[in-house]
Amino acid sequence: MSEITPSQSTKKNFDFIDSIRGIAMFGIVFEHSSAFWFIKYSEQSSQVIQAGYMQLAKFATIVFFLISGFLINYKFTEYTPFEYLKNRFKNTIGPWLFWIAVFILLKNAHSIFMYFKTRDAIYLPPTWYDATLGQFFYTIFYTNYWFILNFLICIVVLLLFKKHIYKVGFGIILGLISLTYSVNLYYGWFPAEHTTAIFGFVVYLWLGVFLNRYYESIIGFLRKVPMIILIVAALILFSLATLETVKLMELKIADPYNTLRVTNIAYSIVMFGILLKLGSMKSIQKLLQPRQTTYGIYLIHFIIIELVLSEIVRPMKLSLETMSPVNAIIYSIVRFIIVYGLTLIIIKLILRTRFKKFIGVKG
Structure with a gap:
């Protein structure tokens, strides 16, 4: 693999990342709150409106991987893999498991309440397993909580290949893996749900690490690019991503809003460039x-x-x-x-x- 020689790297306070973090989370909640998840239109004009609304904030997930990689760059050099994962357990996995437990308890309490209110057994889980371990596995794999598990697996992959982390060839391999998921949406070689696309997100975490390493060169380049160029590029890619979603709707794809659509990948990276250029x-x-x-x-x-x-x-x-x-x-x-x-x-x-x-x- 070829390797680029990085410029001198010193630890900095990237304050602007907090702004991007806030906007990205705003976008994630915006997407998850949408009523369009539960609606299917047959008219193409309605599908375009639906797809456009869902596409607005669809950059958020990839942007989160980018800024996460950006922030963990120094951590990889300061800590051993075991120390890093130990710290992650305390600050990430612990709260994640706690709120999953809270969700399961509240969901079961809600089921019991609805049963006593309606006397309809349909609200009760069929077995104790469904109410406990079954609900736990469903929650971590088929709800929004999957993102944290996905993120941690991506970190482990980078730690396993730590000695290659700044090599361009390694990034190309990860990029090809991600594009495989993009193409799979059309050919269905394997299940296309987001929980099967875990390794498709590693490249964006890697790209964040890479961007941090060469931050001065990248921000210098962005300063030379007029903002209007980035905005026009984002609008074009937004339109293409919307049309791709409509195409996937026509093909009856289970998840037409899939984050790893190639048009959405490009849209997300350009949006990250805009947010990076805006700064703090x-x-x-x-x-x-x-x-x-x-x-x-x-x-x-x-x-x-x-x-x-x-x-x-x-x-x-x-x-x-x-x-x-x-x-x-x-x-x-x-x-x-x-x-x-x-x-x-x-x-x-x-x-x-x-x-x-x-x-x-x-x-």
């Missing part, structure tokens, strides 16, 4: 406190969507089957405001207590 946005950092709130928002917002939002909207008896695309957009935005607002309030309350370690914040 103090207003976002002051309002959202991304460094303290981001992980907690990720861990808790799914609970709000699944168990709180559903109860808020239940009395409205909304019919998603007959909802127009415009009404679905309005409804999705309202859902987002409720979910993000409640989650942020809960996180800020937790930050005032000694329990902030349960959202990954050191005491």
Whole structure:
């Protein structure tokens, strides 16, 4: 593998990463809160609107891998693999397992409540296994909590190949693996669900590490590129990604919004370039406190969507089957405001207590 000789690297305070972190989490909650997950349109014009709305914030997942890789670059050199994973368990895996346990307990409590309210056994899990271990495995593999497991596996892969981490050839191999998942969406060589695409995300974590190593050269290049060029490129790629989603809808693909669509990969990287060029946005950092709130928002917002939002909207008896695309957009935005607002309030309350370690914040 060929290797680029890096310029002198010194540890810096990349304050602007907090702004990108806040925007990316904003985007993830925006996507997860959408009502379009539950709607299927047959008219192409409606599909375009649906796909466009879902595409707006679809850059967020890849951007998160990029900034995560950006931030862990120095950690790989400061700690042994065992020390690094030990620290990760305390600050990442521990809170992750805690909120999964909270979610399962609340979900079972909700099932029992609905059973006594309606006397309908359909609300109860068929067996104790389904209520406990079955629910646990379903939660970590088929809900939003998969991202953390995915992220940790990607880190382990980079640690295993640590001596190759700055080699271009290694990045090319990882990139080809990711593109294999992109092509698989059309040919179905293996299941296309996001839980089977774990190794498809390693390249973006690697790319973040690589960007950190050559930060001065990259930011120097970005300063020379007019912002209007990046914006036009993002708009073109947004349009192409929207059209690809519509094509996948026509092909009856289970997940037409898949993050590893090749058009979305390009869109996400350009959006990261725009955010990198914008730099530190103090207003976002002051309002959202991304460094303290981001992980907690990720861990808790799914609970709000699944168990709180559903109860808020239940009395409205909304019919998603007959909802127009415009009404679905309005409804999705309202859902987002409720979910993000409640989650942020809960996180800020937790930050005032000694329990902030349960959202990954050191005491």
